[in-house]
Amino acid sequence: MATDTYTEFVNSGLGRKITKSLGLPQPAKLRRYRPEAPLIEGPVVVVGASEVADNIAARLLTWDLDVRRHIGPKEKVAAVVAVFDTAATPADLSRNVLELGGMLKQLKPSGRVITVFRDPESTDDPTARAARKGAEGMTRSLAHEMRAGATANGIVLHEQLDATAPGVAGALRYLLSGRSAFVSGQFVSVNSVNGQLPHDWAAPLQDQVAVVTGAARGIGASIAKVLRRDGAQVILVDVPAAGEALAAAANEVEGTALQLDITRDDAAERILDHAQQHYGRLDIVVHNAGITRDKLLANMDAPRWDSVIAVNIESQLRMNRTLLGSELFSRVENGVGPRIVSLASTSGIAGNRGQTNYAASKSAVMGMVSAGSAQLEARHGTINAVAPGFIETEMTAKMPLGTREVARRLNSLSQGGLPVDVAETVAFLASPSAAGTSGLTLRVCGQNLVGA
Known part of the structure; x- marks a missing residue:
């Protein structure tokens, strides 16, 4: 894995001075999750006067946070949760938006802004949908304005969903924490009251088995x-050719290794047999395996296309x-059933030159997830996707230096993400506290400047 020497240079005294004077990007060292660290340090301000806002403030207080409804003009703010659930017209957004804007200069490094609003697709009223889409557009644009590692994201509530639902708490905690360090300008939809909050937030997957x-x-x-780390027992699967590395990875997490080509017709049966034999249960499936066989479509052949799709x-x-x-x-x-998390890609959202096969496969993953949510709902389960940038x-370390540097800076956080950033989001979507979220593709891309 290549080292981002530019980000390291920017975060030195001399480097910061030089790059600022030249008007160059200023990537910050991101606040990533550590189990022993506080959820967030400093006041969390809840903006809005509604029952949803009150419920959110009450939930935050149960986490021993410094929750405020107003803040002094010189106080630093760790996070702002701005609630727009009662906005019925675009004009209704103004008061809370301007109150939020007045606090942005007080936001601490790696601070968090979270907006909360009702699902635009849940209403057929043009004025109400316009208001909700307005909150969405404002959040996306605000994310581009964040500085010093701060992020802005949204929680989208289904029409009649009560804010006391476990999924709302799960989304709030994820977005406030360092787990969401490389997630910005994105939205977590909470569609149902399903879910269960953990007894220990440091081990939300305790007693679960994942593959x-x-x-x-x-x-x-x-x-x-x-x-x-979050408490799950893990089955690690990879092709026989990766057997040595697979065994080492399995030993590191005290898990079990299964050498398996997932394109085999009996792949799922072998996973089920392994889970039954070693653990007697299976709760979570993470479809991470994937390949690239890049070629311009004019030069694409059947083996390259078919193998990627397969x-x-x-x-x-x-x-x-x-x-x-x-x-x-x-x-x-x-009340919580099976959970499936698949790896998509921003290539499946925005496309990428020379990756028609890969983009097709990853866009297909998002289609599978969207359509599969109803099937999983019948089992009290969820299916979601994570789309890394x-x-x-x-x-990516093998990319030409110039291409790699451009790719690193082409997002609102002006840096590349780490594998752990993808892993944290997978773990969140796999947790029982996210059981109210299904059919979602959540981007982990630092708000990449391409696609939605």
Whole structure:
């Protein structure tokens, strides 16, 4: 993995002075999650006068945070939660937006802004939908204005959803924490009252069993580590050719290794047999395995196209059908059922030159997730996707220096993400506290300046 020497230079005294004088990007050292660290340090201001705002303030108080409804003109602010759930017209946004804006210069480094509003698609009233889309557009634009590692994201509530639902608390905690360090300008939809808050927020996956494909190295290995840190038992899957690295990764997380080509017709059966034999249960499936075979479409051949489609999407569809037909993976415990998280990509959102096959496969993943949410809902389960942007991996380290530097700076945080940033978001979506969120593709891209 290549080192981002520019970010290191910018965060030195001399480097900061030189780069500021030249008007160059100022990537900050991001506040990432540490189990022993506070959720967030400093006052959290809740803006808005509604029952939802009151419920959110009450929830934050249970986490021993310094919750305010107003702040002094010279006080530093750790986070602002601005609630727009009662906005019925675009004009209704003004008061809370301007109050929020008045606090932005007081926001601490790596601070958080979270907006909360009702789902625009939940209403057919043009004026109400306009107001909600206005809150969405404001949040996306505000994210571009954040500085010093701060982020702005939104929580989108289904029409009649009560803010006391577990999924609202889960989304709030994720977005406030260092888990969401490389997530900005994005929205977590909470669609149902499903979910269960953990007894211990440091181990939200306690007693759960997860399988991660493509887990021998890179993002997959990082996902396995974070799931294990959060309390899960982990089955690591990769191709036989990666057997040595797979065994090492499994030993590191005290998990079990399964050498398996996921394109095999019996791949899901072998995963189920392994889970039954070693753990007697299976709660979480993370479809991380993927390949690239880049070529301009004019030069594309069948092996390149077909192999990418086979690994990146067809294998997932086939495995999901078998997994959801099994009793082992369809069990419901405390109102929470199976959870599936798939790896998509910003290439599937915005496209990428020379990646028609890869973009097709990753966009197909998002389609699968969107359509699959109803099927999982019947089992009290969820299916979601994570779409990474530029992440510092062995693969991106092989890019030409100039291309790599441009890719790093082409987002609102002006830097590449780390594998752990993807892993943290996967772990959040796999947690019982996120059981109210399904059918979502959540980008981990630092608000990449392409696509939605």
